[in-house]
Amino acid sequence: MQFVHMADNHLGYRQYNLDERENDIYESFLECIDKIIEIRPDFVIHSGDLFESPQPPVNAIRCAMEGLLKLKEKNIPIYLIHGNHDIPKSQQKGKPFGLLKKILGNSLLTFGKNKSHVFNSEVFIGGIEYVSQNKIPKTYEDLEKINSDSKDYKKKILLFHQSVSPFIPQSFEMQITDFPDDFNYIAGGHIHQRALKPINDGNSVFSYAGSTDIMSVSEVNDYKKNGKGFYLGDLSGDFDINSIQKIDVECRTxxxxxxxxxxxxxxxxxxxxxxxxxxxxxxxxxxxxxxxxxxxxxxxxxxxxxxxxxxxxxxxxxxxxIINESSIEEIFQEYIKNKEMDVNFVYGLYKKLLENDCDSLLYVNDYFKGNY
Structure with missing residues (x-):
């Protein structure tokens, strides 16, 4: 039994505000989809940040639908959690996953109130969606319930989207010891560099699939070393780190x-x-x-x-x-992204303050109500 682990596509991201870079990100995602269809795994898990924004542009939605419909046509279900970029900053705004579910039906399974699904009566798949730092205690409660609900299953996967120590030694939100120790595969998103670590005496694997394209110049050296793409896992026999295989896509030089x-x-x-x-x-x-x-x-x-x-x-x-073929705004946005801050919120606030927008306080209030 095989599965694919993918994350952090950031569909709709326009690096350097260029059409070509936005299209690169769509092409990398669709290349992943084509490779998945060639492999024909039993299911796909996605650890969040499918989109760059909770209000993605039309082309981003079109690309996501094109790719996910291909999986549906091949009867490959996808289990998907929200990353920080997928979650609306205002309670009044809908989530883009809602639209996808209307089109894809039961081939797309998400983790809102329901924190787990079971594939083929055999594989337990739990999911905790991204939360801000002050909501982490609620995540611990969700983990306890997921762990309890999974007791009768031998094959178990957990999806998450947070910064975890020791992969992020500073500014981390959780620690690797916070996660259940008897899941076969703990599937992370949020960190754009690939990572695989054996845990539980080598019987489990803790993983970050990484992004599917180069989202920041800070990722270039890791791309040269570890590539971009997704992981292919095999639950057929005894599961360990050797059960995971890298599948690469080619990015712009x-x-x-x-x-x-x-x-x-x-x-x-x-x-x-x-x-x-x-x-x-x-x-x-x-x-x-x-x-x-x-x-x-x-x-x-x-x-x-x-x-x-x-x-x-x-x-x-x-x-x-020397600012060459760049604007101050582009450099500022890239700096925000490199610091793993919310680009849309920080840059939006910056623009409002520049324009002396009287709604700046309301903008901040709506953001923090939605996230904190």
Whole structure:
């Protein structure tokens, strides 16, 4: 019996406010779906943040429906929890999963009041949805009930969407010891880097599936090391970390941490960019360059990148940021996302304050009512 674990697609996210990057994220999700259909697992579990926003754009909803309907046509059910990006900030606004359920019916199973489902009378699947820090005590109560309800089952999976120590040593919301110790597979979302850890003397696996595309430049090095995509698990026999397999998708190339201090560095970087032109997608470039080479380099690579962010460096390697093909707003939003804060809320508040919007206080009040 096989299952797929996927998370953090963030459909609708527009990195650098570019159509191409929004489309990349849709394509990565649909590539995952196509690979899942090739594998034909018994079911799919999803650990949250299907969407970038609780009010996703039309294209994001269309992409989600296209992918999930393909699974339905192949009789592959999907078990899905809400991540922090999926949950509306106001009580009055509907959840996008409601629309998906109307279309997909019983092939999409969520975890609202009902904290568990059973697949094929054999596999117990529990789910705890994302909550803010001050609501974690309620999550502990839910975990106790899930643990109690699962006692009669030998095959058990638990979905969650939180930051957990030791994977996030700072700013974590829960600890790995907070979770039941007799579940076969604990399936996490929220952290975009892949992670697998054997627990319970090696009889269980604690996992983060990671995001399905590069959502931040901070994820590039991990992508090169561990890839992006989803996990394939096999519950047929004795279950341990060797029962999990990585299935990868290909993301756009990011070139980061490039230092151009002389003509030789300049030539090598340009040649590397030129060599990537045979790929379907132009690369993203982050680099530092000495002042005297900046203008010629900027002109020469203009058509070789989708997006570039270049910093000038002086002869003493003291850096000063040059905002190139970027706006202050884009850099600000990327900074917020890197800090794992709510981009929509923080940036929305920033815009309201800039405009002296008299509804700023109401905006904050609605947000905290919905989340705290």
């Amino acid at each position: 990011f070139l980061i941490d490039k230092k151009i201090k002389n003509e030789n560095d300049y030539k090598k970087t340009v040649e590397e960019l030129q060599s990537l032109q045979d790929e379907k997608k132009k690369p993203v470039l982050y680099c530092d360059i000495v002042e005297n080479l900046f203008n010629s380099f900027n002109d020469e690579i203009a058509d070789l990148t989708l997006y570039k962010r270049i910093s000038r460096i002086d002869e003493n390697l003291e850096e000063s940021l």
